[in-house]
Amino acid sequence: MIHKLFFCLVVLFSSAFAKAQTTPTLPKEKVPDSILKKTEQPVIPVSVKKVDSLLKKTDTITAKQLVKKSQPEPDSLVINRKKYKATRVTTVPQIDGQPFEKFWDNIPVGNNFVMVEPTNGQKERDTHKTEFKIAYDDNALYVAAYLYDNDPDTILRQFSQRDQIDVQADLFGFFLNTYNNQINQTRFFATSANALGDAIAEGGREDFSYNVVFKSETSIGHRGWFVEMKIPYRTLRFPEIEKQDWSFQIFRRIRSLNEEYTYNFLDITQGIGTQYDAIMTGVENINPPLRLNLYPYATVIHDRFDGVNTTQYNAGMDLKYGINDAFTLDASLIPDFGQVAFDQVELNLGPFEQLFGENRAFFNEGTDLFNKGNIFFSRRIGQTPSGFNNIDVFDDEDIIDNPSNAQLLNAVKVTGRTAKRLGIGFLNAITEKTEATIENNNSGERRTVVTEPFTNYNMFVLDQQFSKNSSIALSNASTIRNGSFTDANVTAIVLDHNDKNGANNYNSEIKMSNRFTPTGTETGYAGELNWRKTEGKWRQRLGYFFRDKNWNPNDLGRNFRNNTQTIAADLSYNQFTPTGIFNRFDVDLRLRHRRQMDPDLHTNTDITLNPFFFTRERLAFGADFVLYSRDLDQFESRKTGQVVRYEPGYFTGGFISTDYRKKFAVDFRMGRFKRFDDTEESYDFNFSPRYRFSDEFLLIYRLSWNKNDNRISYVTTDGVEPIVSRRDTHSVENTISGTYNFNNKQALSLSFRNFWSRATFSRDFNELANDGSVLESDYELSEDFNPDANFNVWNLDLSYRWRFAPGSEASLLYRNSIFNFDNQGDIGFQDSLVELFTQPSRHNVSLRVTYFLDFNDAKRWFKA
Template identity: 45%
Template sequence: MFRYITTALFIITATQLLSQTKKSIEAIRIETPPKIDGILDDTVWDNVPIASDFFMYEPGNEGKAPFEYNTEVKIAYDNKAVYVAAYMFDPNPSLMFNQFSQRDDVFVQADHFSVALNTNNDGINETHFYVTSAGTIGDAIAIQSDFDFSYDVVFDCKVSKDSNGWYAEFKIPYNALRFPEIEVQNWAVNFYRKQVARNETYTWNRIDKSVGAGSQYSGLVSGVTNIDPPVRLTLFPFAQGVVSTFDGNTDADLSAGMDIKYGLSDSFTLDATLIPDFGQTAFDEVELNLGPFEQTFDENRQFFTEGIDLFRKGNIFFSRRVGGKPSVKIDPDEDLASNEKIITDPERVNLLNAIKVSGRTKGNLGVGFFNAITEKTYAVIRDTITGATREILVEPLANYNILVLDQQFNGNSFISIINTNVTRENKYRDANTSAFVFSLADNDNVFRASGRAIMSQVSDLDGNSSGFLSELDIYKIKGKFRYRIGHDFANKTFDINDLGVNFTNNFNNFVAGASYEIFEPTPHLNKYKFELTARHNRLYKPSVKTDNQLALDMFFVNKSRFGFGGNFSYSSDYDNYFEPRVDGRFVTFSSNLGGRIWISSDYRKTFALDMGIGYRNWFDDPKQNIFVDFAPRYRFSDRLLLILSTDLSLNNRDFGYIANNETDIFFGQRDIINLETELTATYNFDPFKAIDLRFRNFWSSVDYGDNVFYTLNRDGTRRQTSYDISEENPNRNFNIWNLDVSFRWRFAPGSEASLLYRNQIFNQDEQSTIGYTKSLSELFNQPQQHTVSLRLTYFIDYNNIGTVFNKNS
């Protein structure tokens, strides 16, 4: 690891700062705040300095924004909030796009304006506040070019329009910001304006897209002094009622809880969820899993998606572990008597409470602490003769915590230390992971070195084990031509799966790549990029090659916003040490060549289409893959949008693992069909109320009808054999259906009411040859789960409570 650090530090040179001269805007302290209505006629704005003269950002990156599309911005503040007024002039406002959408969905067919505020002026961390010309607001945390729209704070913004253009008025309370406790604030800001009709974006301070990240180009904010912010305490109490029916049984449940945000200081915030309920989270996109690794899903719980940028450092925190599946899976052959059956087998563990504390000091040291406690969980077993029941512990009481220290410097670099820990009751299984992570760039943003070193430790009833992983990448990050080299390593005992996720270990891999892209349009294209990547993959023990890979990616966008491109890749013979599910054994997949080409038409049109088609062929095996994706979208009006997407893949004469006994590992030749269909439709009454429909159907058919089976040889080859499928039939017909229809109403800033109807059906059997239509018919013969839930969340600001009490007194 010291060699990696030395190499990284060697390429860091202190030359000169970015040559771009930064603008400055003066913020004016005011006594009477403006009325936030989007109509900029408040006298408070009359004497506030103007920031204007925007630069081109996209598609071209040179020159000024057209004079007739001038943008003017003003900033004011008091002891409660920052206020921003924006004037977006337009000689043809009737041509402006104004598609309605809901919070954070700001990249629709509507113009938008955003404020990128960096309250530490560190060139790295920004909070972006958006508003569209249709009045939709959004916010995101941005760390250089990495945007996190799961971040949600309470702020207010309204818009108005007239014959000269459109206007926006923001109120950003201090409880939405974090800044150091100093007399004179050192803030930075940039403003972005997107014009959909012209397909152009402008920024107040010019950003050179070929060098560094956009956050390094923000202008300066002067005049912000002696802020005496109010107490930062906000409460989000919620109540939820759920009625669910399944297979003739009806359950009803009422629950309530609260989320809390408390400003421990101007820079640090405590977030807590008490008696959480995640009943209205989006459904998981479940698929048939034939591989050797677990199937993972995206995080949909707001507490675990909001404001966790610090905890993602090092990529060793996978939040679905908290309150996920129990760690013990009941084996009927070993855990149950012949006259017993499982009555209750929990699919998840209840979360009792969770807190997170995060913030950044004036010295740019980020500190994060996370802790969560999950409930002791049992499965219930019933004796079918006596009727007696007993319990089996499937997850003990568990505590999860994370500590992060992240030092940022130079406006483009950081060094982080992260520790995660899982402690389960009675020493059932404890785990600890520590990581050192760095990303270092020179002042001119020519080169960057990044990497991580991770130590894992696991202690359970079988003993202790420790593991190690390291990664190092060195990049050229400036200009049209860029390149990188990298190395990834992990030993055989590396395991972070108690609070993180890693599918593989025991590797010693090398990578090199180069890319070429343009930042100024050509006569026919707004953008194009080529990227070539080569990989050499090895095991660590034994030190043997597993495969070599070569991949080419291409991306093009023309003047009319029509995108197209493709990717093509070649892989040598691949010795797969994971598919056999037995340590030390591997199966060889032959060399293959394939790729995909795609198109994406202009979303400004009423009808648009995304489509792709791909093919892959294996040279020494009869295996072939064909895959097609097709996603038309139709915008009926500025309020109604419908998107239908279909993905079809045909894996012909594939082969994979079936079973193993003490002497043989069995594989089988199979034809796999996967068909996934999704329909989303949204009707927006306004930026605060909408009806959403989301439907997903996934069907998979796995057919071993060729009756070609193999046993695995020690050298990775296969020997054809007979295999009796009468006891454990590997054929599969897998079908799952999810339908969500919801009405959501943001009736006040931070407050929301949502009514959700959910319909779920699932079927899995061995009828692999019945086809999709028959499979769907069989699916509807299964019991359906119907769920109706109503949830009300209300935003309470402690300072407003005090105002009410004072008025009453």
């Protein structure tokens, strides 16, 4: 029944777009593991702007209403940092979202907020004043916020779950920097619908994978809405000193007016947001309790596939231990990732593997330090075994079992920062030995082959901050495999410096990779230099990047394109304040010049013009215009030193996004790519309507359609020489996501995705000349090899989640998945969908319960 319902829906929205031409296209060697995503050139630009995070609108403020403010001298960044004194208390408030009890009466008030957007620097409205109070004791910080609104009926209050703060609801944020370094912030959020969120921010980056246990409650009354927060010290890291040197920022978003305010003025034309914190004084002589939090869990999973039923029971525990006030140990004992989101698998016909985002919470939370140098990619831990595709079998043998993932045994990480602002991060993970089982067809005898040995993964980072907003870091990633397998070690040194005037950012990296193979050591190098102007309406950037032939961090990192160097130059104009019909707009011009390093060879150059506009009525729209030079692709041929030549071309595209505050909104994008003096061209189309039935229920549908014709593409290798031909690809993707929020702690969610892609190769095969141009070939396909492809995947997740206590959650998940791959290159979308439903379907039901236990609470229980 589920299949039939979704089949009707998918066909209804897709069939009109799926009837594309069927030209011969796509050779492909076999389609093993690399059936995944297409990641080859040309990269057709999608909209460069992430519209959802930019949908902010103003009301009828005109330019004449701008409040003039004194500007700093152009050669200096002057930040007037307000000071607020937190109050030590001996009693605790009731955290119920109504901060009107006696506890708060004698706590000083912070007020006089200033607008961030749309009119940067304007005073707050008299009708929408904001006030706050902060208190503390030896256990926690206590924050109260009074977000006044003269018409509380206009306060938007769409329900959402944890960290889903970019919804149609007002927002309050308390941002704390316990090192007052103007770089890092721990951010705590609450929405007017009583959802909470938390994130780690560094400079302009914000990471919502960070999750801690704190308490937040809100209420709405006749004068506005109100917030109370309790932030235990177990969620924070700070130096062991008598008087704490902390800074903070208070943030408010009024969604109905599309206005944002902060307590300390934040100049969006200069520097970065974390530089504009206010000073918090008064916090001293803290004697925090032991920081030991336990997260025991239990799961039961029932799986049915192709008539086979299995049931698994798992139990384990994660823990967080405060080694001292600054450092925290996280450990995952007997990890279980049975309910992580499915990967967005696609047909991969390019020369590189498809990579997926990290969905495992342990490797997402609090890992900002490990991103220094970009040499750590956590999905390598527990990945497909290195010997998965390289198993030698005899003619009379079959592989009857070949695990696609190595089992993670345990993982630990230690992170923190000292009083002298030295950040230290250490991560260690261990995976067990993985074996494939091979059976002799005649005797039935079985043997095993090790596809991945017992493996230890390590990541170590030292990050020294200096000059308030700069840092230098040393990162090291190592992979140690048992036995005669390849080991690896990668090191990076990273400098990130912002000048004292807040006008320029300088960044440099130098990296070295070593792979210790049974035949010797392979050493490679990579690096980059960047300069960015970070003030004013006109901003520039210059950058240089290189990767030599042997650069290979892929045992614990990710990189595919080596033996390359790139020169980057950007120029942008930013209108930060309202003008005419626009809330703001910007225009970006980007140049990329790429060369092969050894031997030196110009491979390609492209120039991009990207205007973006955002109106007062909250309509966002923009365009992409790209010109490409001829391209000598180093990787498509799969042969070192052999390029494939593509003619110059251009891309034109644009997008529109309507006002998300309305019940119905739509995102639309389309584009066209065409090569000059060549038959290759492609089209893409994306349409995504959304409807908010109520504050509890939102449904989003997305249709993506893409067609690429006559691309010169790799087919196979004939002896040692690559064979290419023209390839046509056509893909359709349908996704549906919806959530019904019973409240901010319980939700029923649906996530559905169907991705189809077809590829057809011309039978006019070619060889390659030294310059990459094509030559006629007498190559013919053998009877047992067909490079065409028909790929179809279906995933449906239906989940119920209940956050029944702070840090504790129960989740019930039903999954349905189907997969099909064959060589029908001329098949249509509807026929492929029918073929898909002839394949065996996997049904999976799982229940997971996680409980948060604070060791200090447990001690009190036993005493009682």
